[in-house]
Structure formats: C-alpha cells, structure tokens
Amino acid sequence: MDVARPEFLPDPDRSHDEMEALQREIADVAVFSDDHGFDAATLGFEETPRDATGDPDAGSQQKTLRDADAPVVVGVDQAFVGDERSVSAAVAIQDGVVVERAAGSAPLEIPYIPGLLAFREGDAIVDALESLSVDADVVVLDGSGRIHFRQAGIATHVGVLFDVPAVGVAKNLLCGTPRESLDDPLSEGARVAVEADDGVDAPDGTVIGYAYQSRQYPNPQRRHVNPLITSPGHRVSAETTVEVVEATCAGYKLPAPTRLADEYADELKQSGG
DNA sequence: GCGACAG
DNA sequence: ATCTTGTCGC
Numbered sequence: 001m002d003v004a005r006p007e008f009l010p011d012p013d014r015s016h017d018e019m020e021a022l023q024r025e026i027a028d029v030a031v032f033s034d035d036h037g038f039d040a041a042t043l044g045f046e047e048t049p050r051d052a053t054g055d056p057d058a059g060s061q062q063k064t065l066r067d068a069d070a071p072v073v074v075g076v077d078q079a080f081v082g083d084e085r086s087v088s089a090a091v092a093i094q095d096g097v098v099v100e101r102a103a104g105s106a107p108l109e110i111p112y113i114p115g116l117l118a119f120r121e122g123d124a125i126v127d128a129l130e131s132l133s134v135d136a137d138v139v140v141l142d143g144s145g146r147i148h149f150r151q152a153g154i155a156t157h158v159g160v161l162f163d164v165p166a167v168g169v170a171k172n173l174l175c176g177t178p179r180e181s182l183d184d185p186l187s188e189g190a191r192v193a194v195e196a197d198d199g200v201d202a203p204d205g206t207v208i209g210y211a212y213q214s215r216q217y218p219n220p221q222r223r224h225v226n227p228l229i230t231s232p233g234h235r236v237s238a239e240t241t242v243e244v245v246e247a248t249c250a251g252y253k254l255p256a257p258t259r260l261a262d263e264y265a266d267e268l269k270q271s272g273g
Numbered sequence: 274g275c276g277a278c279a280g
Numbered sequence: 281a282t283c284t285t286g287t288c289g290c
Contacts, residue, residue, distance in 0.1 A: 079282095080281060114277080115279085117279055171279080172280090175279090222288095223288080
C-alpha cells in the first residue's frame with residue numbers, strides 16, 4: 001500500500017501542540033460515512049461452531065476454495081520489543097483465507113499518551129502497510145477512530161494517511177458517552193451507541209461509534225465478557241463499522257484480522273526486533 | 274483546580 | 281501494551 005497524504009505522517013518529533021493540530025486537520029478530511037466498495041455481508045468469515053460449554057469447537061472443516069472477488073480485510077496490531085522498539089504486523093484476509101502478511105518496525109520515541117497513540121505506534125504501522133502488496137478493501141486497527149477527543153484516533157489517522165477505508169476496534173472506551181450504561185453485562189449481539197459530549201470535537205449527541213457485544217457467556221451474572229468499542233476510522237459509517245466487526249468476529253470476542261495480526265506480532269516479537 | 278484517559 | 285500460574289465456571 002502507498003501513503004496518499006505524506007503531510008499526515010505521524011512524526012513523533014513534533015510538539016504536543018503540533019500533534020493535536022495535525023489531528024484536527026486529519027479529522028477535517030476524514031470521511032465518517034460509507035465510501036467503499038465492499039459489502040460487509042460478503043466478508044467470508046464463517047460463524048464458529050460452539051461446543052456444549054460455549055467454547056469455539058475446533059475440528060470443523062477448513063475452507064479450501066477462496067473467492068478471489070471477495071473483499072480483502074487487513075488486520076493490524078503492534079507488540080513491543082524491549083521498550084525502545086515496536087513491531088507492527090499486518091495480515092491480509094480474503095474470504096476467510098490469509099493471503100499475505102507483512103511486518104514493520106520503528107523505534108519508540110514517545111511514551112503512551114491518551115489521544116496521541118498514533119504518534120507512538122504509527123511509524124511501525126506505516127512501515128508494515130507500505131510493504132503490503134495487496135490492496136485492502138478495509139483495514140482493522142487496534143484502538144479508536146472517531147471515538148477520540150479530536151475525532152482522529154489511530155484508525156482515522158491511518159485510514160486518512162493511506163486513504164483507505166478503516167475501522168477502529170478498542171477494548172476500552174477513550175471518551176464519549178454511551179447511551180446506556182456499559183457497567184452491566186450486555187447480551188451477545190447487543191450494540192450501544194456512543195455519543196459525542198463536551199470532551200469530543202463534534203456536536204453533542206453525534207453518534208461517534210458503538211459498543212458492540214461480540215461474545216457473551218451463557219450466564220453473564222457470574223462471569224461476563226466486556227463489549228468491544230468500535231468506531232469509524234475513515235470512509236466507513238459507524239453502522240457499517242459494527243457490521244464489519246460483527247462479520248469478522250464470527251463467535252469470538254475479537255475480529256479474526258485482529259487475532260491473526262496479534263499472533264503474528266507476537267512471532268515477530270519473539271524472533272527479535 | 275479536579276477528573277478522565279485507546280495501546 | 282507488558283510482567284505471568286493457577287483457577288474458576290460451563
């Protein structure tokens with residue numbers, strides 16, 4: 001993949017204020033509506049059969065034929081080697097089959113600062129995506145997109161940088177107000193809109209993403225799973241974002257692209273930086 | 274000043 | 281994110 005807007009590269013040498021200013025520019029050109037060519041219903045991830053305990057049942061048949069016209073979904077995830085270098089893994093999947101994997105890495109130059117994640121992990125991600133040869137129909141990133149103080153989380157930043165449809169999947173809420181409390185367990189498949197509030201650069205009440213319960217245990221009263229926090233990155237609506245996440249989770253808590261990128265990132269981490 | 278905060 | 285074994289629940 002190629003960077004489309006080099007002026008938006010996440011340069012960690014910029015000042016704190018410059019980083020925030022860049023994020024506002026990115027949010028200005030970001031598209032939070034559907035502007036892509038895929039149909040979330042044709043992503044090709046099969047629902048995982050469950051056994052009696054509700055755990056994924058292994059041993060089901062493997063797919064051998066892949067639809068070459070199906071959309072390509074790319075999952076991206078990072079891991080750290082020591083604490084001065086990050087590795088990024090990108091895994092491309094088409095019709096449920098891994099078609100390419102790419103690695104990237106970069107030095108860690110700034111600490112983790114809520115709201116500025118892209119400037120810490122962005123360089124490694126760019127390195128990985130630039131060495132990916134297939135074209136992605138949509139990229140799935142770890143973290144927020146529009147659910148961000150300046151509507152420019154890491155999924156939005158990367159999406160706009162490459163001008164590729166992108167979605168953000170986070171395990172925790174960064175900002176915004178859920179329409180319903182997320183403190184009590186939600187049932188599987190439930191979705192709760194997250195609205196902009198005073199902490200977000202968007203009109204109050206704007207739906208900037210959804211909490212989505214991808215998986216839940218049979219008896220959430222005793223043991224429960226937390227919902228995922230999904231938000232559009234670029235060229236995808238909040239509603240389509242949830243559809244992409246729902247289709248790719250296929251019975252697991254995390255989307256398959258994320259899980260596979262996670263595993264690959266661990267491999268890269270083990271074999272040095 | 275206080276509180277809140279993705280990975 | 282990362283450091284890590286056992287343990288609870290279905």
